[in-house]
Amino acid sequence: MTTSDIDESVRAELNQLRQSIDNIDAAVVHMLAERFKCTQQVGHLKAAHHLPPADPDRESRQIARLRQLAESAHLDPAFAEKLLNFIVAEVIRHHERIADESANGTGVAGA
Numbered sequence: 264m265t266t267s268d269i270d271e272s273v274r275a276e277l278n279q280l281r282q283s284i285d286n287i288d289a290a291v292v293h294m295l296a297e298r299f300k301c302t303q304q305v306g307h308l309k310a311a312h313h314l315p316p317a318d319p320d321r322e323s324r325q326i327a328r329l330r331q332l333a334e335s336a337h338l339d340p341a342f343a344e345k346l347l348n349f350i351v352a353e354v355i356r357h358h359e360r361i362a363d364e365s366a367n368g369t370g371v372a373g374a
């Protein structure tokens with residue numbers, strides 16, 4: 264059975280749910296883009312002041328907070344932690360690159 268064989272009322276409900284999913288996915292992308300704009304600025308600030316790209320203490324506090332938020336939202340806390348770790352790992356890669364560019368004089372100030 265494929266989605267083209269299903270009953271009309273089921274199809275309508277599926278389409279409605281998928282529209283909401285698409286809106287949520289769009290919101291997630293926009294929120295992530297805003298988050299990365301902030302973390303890029305943090306990366307430049309750190310590079311300018313010779314601070315390390317990663318801050319494990321800050322990450323521990325974020326994980327504890329996010330796990331609590333996930334629990335109260337009925338989201339699996341382990342999933343929330345994995346998602347944060349995935350995002351933070353990417354941020355740290357950006358910060359390492361910004362620090363390298365800053366050290367080599369190849370970075371664009373403030374970019």
Ligand SMILES: C=C(O[C@@H]1C=C(C(=O)O)C=C[C@H]1O)C(=O)O
Binds near residue numbers: 302319322350355
């Ligand atoms: C953004 C920062 O840099 C890194 C990335 C973090 C994040 O994406 O939330 C948190 C801690 C740091 O390891 C920061 O130090 O605040």
